[in-house]
Amino acid sequence: MLKICSVKKKRKELYQITDRHLRRLIQEEQEKCIVNLETSLKQPSTSDQLVSITSETSNSSLQNKNTSKTLICNDGPSFSTYSDTINIFDEPLCVTDNLLPEIINNFDSIINSNHPCSTKSSEIISNVETEMHKSNLCDKIRSWAIQFKVSHNCCNSMLKILNSEGLSVPKDIRTLMSAPKIEEITTISNGTYIHLGIENMLLPLLNSLSVIIPNNILKIGINIDGLPLAKSSKSQFYPILISILNIKQRPNLVIPIGIFHGNTKPGNVEEFFNPFVTDLLMCINNGIQVNDNLYRLEVIHVACDAPAKAFLLNVKQFNAYSGCTSCIEEGTYVKNRVVFLGTDSPLRTDESFRCKLDEEYHKGDSPLELLPINIIDTVCLDYMHNCCQGVMKRLLELWVKGKKDVRLSDQSIKEINSSIQNLRSYTPSEFCRLPRPLNDLEFYKATEFRLFLLYSGPIALKGKLKKKNYLHFMLFSFAIRLLICKETCIVYNEQALKFLKLFVNNFSILYGEHLVTYNVHSLIHLPRYVLIHGPLDNFSCFRYENYLQELKKSIKCAKYPLQEAFNRIKEKQQVISNTPYQDLEFKEFTNKPMSSVNVGMYLLNPNNTSDDIKVDICEVKRKCFVIKVSESSSVAILLCHEDE
Structure with a gap:
């Protein structure tokens, strides 16, 4: 069933x-001034020379010609005096009806003349355009530097060239980026830690997204993992990351909440993770006001x-x-390793x-x-490490x-x-890496193991x-x-569970009992987590x-990696908060396939909906259709669907 609703698009900032x-x-403001002038001249006056004009038809037509657009400017130049500067008459006038057409017809010439008020208006508009051009240029440079992770030295050199060409831009990239103040860095066992805060990181994102979240509940996923910073040292990050799972417009959005830096992983899990848990409990109990x-x-x-996972659960x-x-x-x-040969042992519970x-x-x-969760069901298996980099890699090596x-x-x-x-x-372009020969096996990434497991392996x-062995692999x-x-x-x-149990049981027969390690054994538990969380990609680490x-x-410098990471994260956050959701261009909608969730983000007024209209699904062949409402205008309806 389709409903035709009144649509209200998000207004852009002036800059x-x-x-x-x-x-x-x-031009529209000029037309408003003409209408206001005409209206004021039509009102009755005590002067005998003023003629009362009551042409309601022309008045209404002029008013309908104007559009109700509002200029909003928070970060750009002030435009609060705009409507005052357009009014070129400082004192009330008494004009006869034969002078009114002349004033209206010559309005453009008057506004462009050397009248003092019109000169002031032109100067203000010129300054506004200059400031807007500067603001747009600075925004583009800021987005470019963050998108391509350009070093500060490179940015400063470019800004110097732009200044030499007469463009008004800051001399230093730190001024352009508005370098934030470093948060408190605490020293914990085996290194240092900085906590960014859940609310601090989520507020700019939620303010910039024009989406409706069901029941205002943010469903989040949590991840921790080690990140080596260089091959020549043991320096590494151990960040705490979260992702919002129910924002379909940003399905791969990941937000850092805390970062640990040291030469090894944190020595104490409570000292490392408790600040995040305390912050998370506060947000769960009090919510986030946006x-x-x-x-x-x-x-x-x-x-x-x-x-x-073992470190976070504080288990063996x-x-x-x-x-x-x-x-x-x-x-x-x-044979010098611990193996798990059983497949029917009782499951752990919360x-x-x-x-x-x-x-x-x-x-x-x-x-x-400390969290209100079912620990066993929530702390799930990850098929990226378990299947792709674990079992599939082991099979190829064998x-x-x-x-x-x-x-x-x-x-x-x-x-x-x-x-x-040959493959x-x-x-297709949806695969981020092309398949490589088995000679490069030691350089394979997780996505390449996944490609071989699901697509190229059964053929090759x-x-x-x-x-x-082939039939065993196909299971x-x-x-x-x-x-x-x-x-x-x-x-x-259930069928997938049978396949995996048969695969694990036959693994010891084909390749030996000593190879049925944790990764092979854990395959039998994957279907259980799929029943809880949905498809494997819903809870993977990709x-x-x-x-x-x-x-x-x-990270461009190894001297202060934690401080540099904090600065880059905050700079990107500022760009996100200052950039509203971009409108989709028509050519992007027609030239390539795309998901329907990326189209049609509008605010709808449910009070202005029409009656339900039944459309046979077999008749829908495009992502939009057009309803003709008059001889000269039509309404385009975008057909957006939500995945079940």
């Missing part, structure tokens, strides 16, 4: 509009790799006898975790116990570098590389890998395909890993 649009606004909306926070998942590491975070399966020591029933599993209290009974021959590897090379020209391995590929697709992850969840690389590239 963001084009010169052409400014001239149009000035204009007239009060937003509540809800923790949906905590996604980390195995070492970070993944290679311990009680290392599984999902079940109470006890490991077995085989109650058993908080009561510490498994004494061999816990090392102490976890900061997560096929390329393993023992003779499972290793591929040199001829088979050449044929596989040839098949992968490169058919790989067919006929080259032993049949039993793994089919199961992940079912769990990663939102249409099949729930319906065929978005967080992408942000870690962005954070790393923003």
Whole structure:
């Protein structure tokens, strides 16, 4: 059912509009002045020379010609005296009706003459245009520097060139960026820590987004992970990241809340994580006030790799006898490693975790116990580390570098590389990396392992890998395909669980019991987390890993990395807060496919809706259709749908 609603678009700030649009606004203000002048001259007067004019038709037509646009300027030049400077008459006039047409017809010549008031108006408008041009240029330079992570020395050199060409820009990039004041840096075990604050980081974002969040509940995900800063030293970051999961316009949005810097990971989990937990509890209990909306926070998942998860839960590491975070399966020591051969052990529960029933599993209290969450269900498995960089990488290493009974021959590897090379020209742009030959296996990234597991592997391995090993691999590929697709992850969840259990049980037969480690064993728990959180991509670490690389590239100097990271984050935050949501250009809407959630962000008045109109879905062939409302105008209706 479709409803035709009155639409109210978001107004742009004055300094963001084009010169052409400014001239149009000035012309409209001139027309308003003409109407006001005409109205004042038509009013009855005590003077005998003033003639009362009552042409309501012409008056209404002139008023309808004007548009009700309001100029709003917060950061740009002041425009509060604009309407006063347009009025060129300082004193009341008594004009006969034969002079009125002459005044109206000659208004443009009067306003452009050497009249003192008109000269003042022209000077103000000229100053406004100059300030707007300067503001637009500074905004573009600021966005360019942040987008491409340009060093300050490079920016200062460019600003010097622009100043030499007569452009009015700051001499130093720190002035342009409005370098923020460094927050308090605290010293904790093994390094230093800076806390940015949840509310401080979310407020500019929520102010700049023109979206409606259901029930005003922000569903967030949490991630912590180590980030080496250089290959020549042990210097590393250990940031606390969050993502807002229910803003579909920004699905990969990641926000840093705290950053630890040291040569090792933090020594004490409570000292490191308690400031974040305290801040999060305050936001959960009190909410975040944005204009007239009060937003509540809800923790949906905590996604980390195995070492970070064990550190955050304050439990034994993944290679311990009680290392599984999902079940109470006890490991077995085989060939210098701990393996998990069982697949039917009882699952851990939130109650058993908080009561510490498994004494061999816990090392102490976890900061997560302070949060109102189900710890076992919320701290989930991440398929990026578990499946892509874990099991898939292990299989490829066994096929390329393993023992003779499972290793591929040199001829088979050449044929596989040839098949992968042929697939490169058919790989769509949605994949961020093209497939590479197996000779570059040690340089593979997680996205390349995912591409091989789901798409290129089943094609390239067919006929080259032993049949039993190929069928075993296809169990793994089919199961992940079912769990990663939102249409099949729930319906065929039990089937995916059967595939994964069969894969884990046969893994020890084909490759040996000593290789059924934590990653292989954890595959049987993936369907359970899919039932809780949805498709695998809903709670994966891909978005967080992408942000870690962005954070790393923003560091240009190793002397004060924590302070530099803070400055870059705050500079980007200021650009986000000063940049409203950009309107979609028509050519972007028609020239390439795009998601419907990126189109049609309007404020709707539900009181002005029409009756329901039924449209057969078979008749809808485009993302918009046009309704003719008169001979000269039509209304374009955007067909936006929301994913179920």
